[in-house]
Amino acid sequence: MSKLLVNEKEIVVPGQEIAEGIDFLPGDDVIRDKDKLVSTKLGMVSLNGRLVRVVALNGPYLPKRGDLVIGKVVGVGLGGWRVNIGWPFEANLSVKDASSDFIEKGADLSKYFNYGDYVMVEIINVSSFKLIDLSMKGPGLRKLGSGRILRVPSPKVPRIIGKQGSMIGLIKDYTGCKVSVGQNGFIWLSGDDPKKEVLAIKAIEKIEAESHTSGLTDRMKTYLESEKNGL
Template sequence: MGEILVKEKEIVIPGQDLVKGMDFLPGSGCYRAGDFIVSSSLGIISVNKGLVKVIPLSGKYDPKVGDVIIGKVKDMSLHGWFLDTNCAYDGMLSIREADEFIDKGADLSKYYDFDDWVIAKVVHVNKISNVDLSTKGPGLRRIKGGKIIEVTPSKVPRVIGKQGSMVSLIKDKTKCKITVGQNGRVWIQGENPEDELLATQAILMIENESHIDGLTDRITKFLEGKKK
């Protein structure tokens, strides 16, 4: 019978023993060493149905097919645009993956210009980490208005919440439009700067306190207290 050696959501360090026994499988952020599963990074432990993972407290975004991200146009060529994706590799948005038809030889800056923010989807990542993007699909587009903030990419699931519960809570209490990119960038657009600031404060609070139990209740009290 296996034994869990740390508490759920405990912060662990590289080299720390997490569980003992062959009943568990190592996931991301950890590895097996004999009868033990050991942490390979600084992060928060999660054990679910025998799978052990360590969610890193920091680190760059690792792109995966299907991710919706927020990128910034940094360059362009005859064939499309290069976007800063908040990871080690730029993303390529080709003309054929743009959300509208573009004539050959058209001025591409009329569609996406330098420093524009774009909501896009990762459609391909190859072995040398070339990242292909698309803006074909619901909600994928150039961003107009609002503000962009950044959180640690590993904290994105907590910002979104189970089935979108956390971000829905913030939207409801602040009346802001919010898109959370898997690469840690968040777009916020409210009816006024005060609402955008409140949404920003709530999201950064989630990032800083993501490992603490009762987070949803604390965020609810924070938002309701500020809106009185």
């Protein structure tokens, strides 16, 4: 007999038994130990048919192919740039993937992206933990201009974006800021008024703190509505 030992959406801790029996399958952040399913992270239980997974509340970013991330240029070389994407090792953005313009061989690459610049890039290859290739060819991929950079834990990114971008759309509508969110938890935002930027940052921090609660979009709407008058 298989049965669940916790309720759906319950908070579990590492080592907590979630289900018993072989009918359930371990998903993300869940391992099987004999006939038990055990959580490996602090997170919320989520069920999808027979698949049991834990939605982690915090954790390091794991680079995946196809992720759109924001990174900081930390190295300029002859053949490309080194970019910090919030992973222990720097990722590589090569000249051929950086631009469709013609860049002469041996050109000074710091004219394009210099140390400290932030870029929105796509991960095109993760060949090993130390070799991550980036590309800037694609819609929305660009060098990020002046603005503010925030960092949130990467498991909170889906909540900040919301279903079909509902949450981030809300922030953009109410504050008029331009906001870009990377899968790695880096957020870039820029607005015409510092007060509006501060409100957007406060809103993002609020989502980060309450990401595990339900009905957040509605509450954010009320929050932004009440704060808007102060602008």
